[in-house]
Amino acid sequence: MNTAAAQSVLFLSHGSPLHAMLDSDAARAWAKLGASLPRPRAIIAVSAHWNTGIPMLTGAEAPATIHDFGGFPDALYRLRYPAPGAPALAEQARGLLRDAGLTAGIDGARGLDHGAWVPLLHMFPKADVPVIQLSVQPELCARxxxxxxxxxxxxxxxxxxIVASGHTTHNLRDAFRRPDLLGQSVEPMPYVKAFDDWVAAAIEARRIDDLLDWTQRAPDALRAHPSPEHFLPLFVALGAAGDGVGVERFLSVFDGPALAMDSWRWTPAAA
Structure with a gap:
């Protein structure tokens, strides 16, 4: 282990892929955040858009930019985020997971999907920090x-x-009732606000057990997340952050009426 200072842990709600091109609240917050962080030796991006049966890590030397979406302007598909990979870090992370009794694998071909590269494009626009991506397992629980x-x-x-990228709420059926509003901060639907408020209160009060049992304890949990993959990165962030850290919600907006974009930073006391 080196002698560098500890890094923060982040949970970002990544919003519409359009935030890669927009001068939005989220894009500005990500840029400001990136400028405030000490430069890390590498990034692990936990993306809601890579779903696997066991934890998987990217092992490519030069991961491709994956445009895993459709129906957007051509200019969005021309964007690239050519950050280097970090195969040695992938092996190190797999070893830590194995030591904790968790089977994990490495995919040497997969690139970075938009859950990773859209916020990183604003945070580290030079794409000069090595990045590996970590998958989530929607069939497995928050714990x-x-x-x-x-x-x-x-x-x-x-x-x-560690950049955990998902969403505080993610109901696309409700979101696409007004697709013209995606990428804009608007008044949320009542259940979205209720769920968002509950999550924020639980994080700030460090009610970890409540969060881990979110499907039973949070209001309208299954409407806020008809499928869990966009909420699961939060729990990776909570586990990585641990105890004795400061927590800050640095973004609280809504990407259309059904996508809450709360974003959080856990900062070690020494940072």
Missing amino acids: HHYAVGKALAPLVADDVL
């Missing part, structure tokens, strides 16, 4: 993802920035 985060926590003290 599994919390355990994944705890297993990777030593990397936070070893100058690795």
